[in-house]
Amino acid sequence: MRYLLGKIALFVVTLWAAVTINFLLPRMMPGSPADAAIAKLSQNGPVTPAMRAAVEAQLGVPHGSLIAQYGQYLGQIVRLDFGTSYSYFPQKVSALVSGALPWTLVLVGTVTVIAFIVGTALGALAAWKRGSWVDTFATAGSQFASAFPYFWTALLLLFFLGYVAGRFPTSGAYGDSSTPNLSAGFIGEAIAHAGLPALTILITSLGGWIIGMRNTMVNTLGEDYVTFAEANGLHPRTVALRYAARNAILPNLTSFGLVLGGVVGGSLLVETVFQYPGVGLLLFHAVTNQDYPLMQALFLMITVSVLIANFIVDVLYGVLDPRTRR
């Protein structure tokens, strides 16, 4: 119980720190939202003084002292009201976030779970058959695949499968003339559009799980209790799965918890390459356009979910490993 209370106190303090940094950081960046909007306009042509004045009048600058703004901000967080976006003016921040979140959760979430399951299974298999060609193939292959940067894999897939072979749609999350709904046709379209981004994330993230699982399991296989179980004539599959893999999976499970917490942040590079309307791309637009309200809402969402995931992993560890409880 004292362990749990300690963890809760730590959670609250970290949360407060995160919320405060989230408030301060965007305000320390040079340039105002109006400057960002004008910089964007000036790429199209000269911005006249009148256009500048109008943009400044429309977007305004944050009012009041820093402390007053901070109080206002805390109040908004409690009410989950993040105001109006600057760059998507006059859209509400909450509407933008709830529009992008489902796409990211389904795409990145599903692929992360698949990558974890397949990767861990392959890792266990590689460790069990260490030295065989399965091991070589899985280890070398995954190291090769995960050494590629996300965007490079994404661009290769986009070019060859999307443009050259024409197998997959090349951008967006659904067809050009569709509006999101729950019909079978639309879901089919959405799955087809998720193909390339999903494949990219799978290829680049699978390797980590394989290597992680294989290395821990190779260690576990050398433990006395595994030798003892084998000496006792237990079924090899029982030894592999219930003795070795079960113990080896703990570190992988921890990182899985953390990765799941980060899923809400989306996958910025993949979403950018495929123009996938998820949180990552939204965050990118928010940052490049100095969109404080949108940026704060997104950063807050990401930090809070990572913190919650951390908290759950901490608590779970207390349950799984009695030594951490003291």
Add this chain to the structure above:
Amino acid sequence: MGTKTKARLFKAGVAVVTAAATIAVVSGCTVQTKASTSSESGSSASLLLGADNGTPTFTRNFNPFSPSTRVGTHYMYEPLQVVNSIDGKATPFLATGDTFRDPKTVDYTIRSGVKWSDGKPFTPADVLFTFDLIKKNPSLDTLGEWQHIDSISSSRNTVTFHLKGADVPAATVIDQQIIVPKHIWSSVKNPLTWTNDNPVVTGPYVLGKFAPNEYTLSKNKNYWQADKVAAKTLVLPASNTQVDIVHKGYDWAYSYISDVKGTFVAADKQHNTYWFPPGGTIALYPNLTKAPFNNLDFRRGLSYALDRDKIADDAEQGYVKAAGQTGLLLPNQNSWLNTSIPDKGAIAQDTKKALASFEKAGYTQKGGKLVDASGKQLSLTITSPNGYTDWLRGLQALQTQLKAIGIDVTLNQPQPAAYTQALNAGNFDLALGSYGGTGSTFQDFNNLLNSSFATPIGTATSANFERFKDTKTDQLLTQLKSATTTDAQKQIVDQLQQTVYDQLPAIGLFYGGLWGLFSTKDFTNWPSASNPYAPPSTWTETALLILTSIKAAS
């Protein structure tokens, strides 16, 4: 025994993985057939337009006063007259013309017989209402109309603008005001945040189908010059990547594209063309409030040290030319050119002259380095926005050229917002920026030279970033405001060019291009160098000129 079961486990594992992979591949193939290809332009009636980029999807906003309005808004609403930013010529739209009674008073004759897309008649009352609306809500006045206008009166179909002073160039600003319907907008509570989902307009197009990834505009059946509109439907997809532009068969797209001949043109040699006219001058702004940049000899030294052709080629792949030093955009404004300035204002690289000028400014070459009296090497910092890769390539060429005569050059590249802030507040030594390209010679020179913009360092300004101050130039600008004949205007513009050429308030490097890509497969008569009736820009009212000029290909 152990090996046998191991083998079985392994086989099972392989089977599972293979099965999973197969399912992934098969499902990828089967669902693919459902992917739509609706954005391919097949029939000649529809025009695929690469103009509006979603972020990454479209939000529905057709409010012409909103900063994040959809680009298509500009193809639906009309201004009084459309000003071609290439040569400054005005084409009548909702007005049939304008005449100055005196330099302070201008009459606009409002076109009769025009109908709004909901069938209601368009009247001078709509014009009065619109100007009143932007007066009451200054944040809607994106053109700054009320900086020029004192009051407005009307009788029958004439609307008269009484200006604050002699201000002939104000007509260009009044021309471009978008007019909205009184019967709709008078009941709008907050005209800035209203998203105007179903716009009622006078222009050639009305909103067709709207979806987050693509919207269409349909030809307005009530349009007053419907016979001039060739495309029945405009299709605007949210994603217009460079690969899309090469592969998807756009009729009109606006995009900088590498190696245009090898990519876009090569995709359909018979039909794909491009036109990249200059849209502004990219120039080096010296901070005139600081030494040594306030020294004319120093600026001359810089100017002579540069090989502008090389800088232009490096920056824009040879798509645009080096800029002259007259302040004009050439060849767009050829008719305004001061013929007594040699070489149309082009300044050739001349190291000897450069070193002589630097010497007058107190810098001499020693051991390959340009040093000041105390022997310290001249070191310059140039501020330029991060991510503008073309500007950066130009700057790198410039850096090499200045290094060759012994000047150390550092590039400072803050994020665009921070760059804008630094430029506005005057917190720079040398900065790369752009000026001109409005089509109005008065506005171009006024923004570059008018001392009323030259605020003290630390206070933001919106023009004249180099902070040029000269009473004679200010007088010339005031005179230009009251000059009604082209001859009188030319005389003054000649003197302004001479000032820019002699004083070097900004050192012109190269022209920023407008990147128009066209296909003549379904539509012809696109603007071009030989027929520059409009710039290839997609996001301003000049697009109306193009949409009412193109013809269906036979």
